[in-house]
Amino acid sequence: MELFAVFAGVVVLVAVGLVFAGVKTVPQGEKWTVERFGRYIRTLESGFWVIIPFVDRIGRRLTVMEQVLDVPAQTVITKDNAAVIADGVVFFRIDDAARAAYQVRHLEEAIVNLTTTNLRSVIGAMDLDDTLSNRQKI
Known part of the structure; x- marks a missing residue:
């Protein structure tokens, strides 16, 4: 039973880590590009966004203010x-x-x-x- 509890705890920690790795908050006045396996797929505007961890990554962080x-x-x-x-x-x-x-x-x-x-x-x-x-x- 203890082995199952340890395994479940590790699974929960990994799941929480994956969720936090995929959550991105783009600040006001910036736009971020998202790349999937190195290829551009979309642009994130200011706000709260979710990306796929280890598949998507933030490419460039650009300031759109003057x-x-x-x-x-x-x-x-x-x-x-x-x-x-x-x-x-x-x-x-x-x-x-x-x-x-x-x-x-x-x-x-x-x-x-x-x-x-x-x-x-x-x-x-x-x-x-x-x-x-x-x-x-x-």
């Missing part, structure tokens, strides 16, 4: 061949967690590179006077 990135200073040539040093700040927010997690390798670096390229092309198409007078629009 974030700020600093664009480093760079020298840009204007349309009239004047050199201007430009830097900036980018505000971004993730709308699609799956695409942000799996279609771009380094998201923040890609955003900074895209912003740098656009900044160079916009300033390169403007005269120095236009560049200086339209700083807020750029």
Whole structure:
């Protein structure tokens, strides 16, 4: 009888452990991706969720609140061949967690590179006077 009680206790402990391993609480302002055997299956939004332990796992934890990135200073040539040093700040927010997690390798670096390229092309198409007078629009 004692052997059965020990066995039942172990089974109950394992079952409780499995339940706790499968329960996930996603904080407000975040989205988590779920992978089953390494492949994306769904996105968890804020709230209480249950996943299958040892089969499903949390892939990426992404913040969907507005974030700020600093664009480093760079020298840009204007349309009239004047050199201007430009830097900036980018505000971004993730709308699609799956695409942000799996279609771009380094998201923040890609955003900074895209912003740098656009900044160079916009300033390169403007005269120095236009560049200086339209700083807020750029």
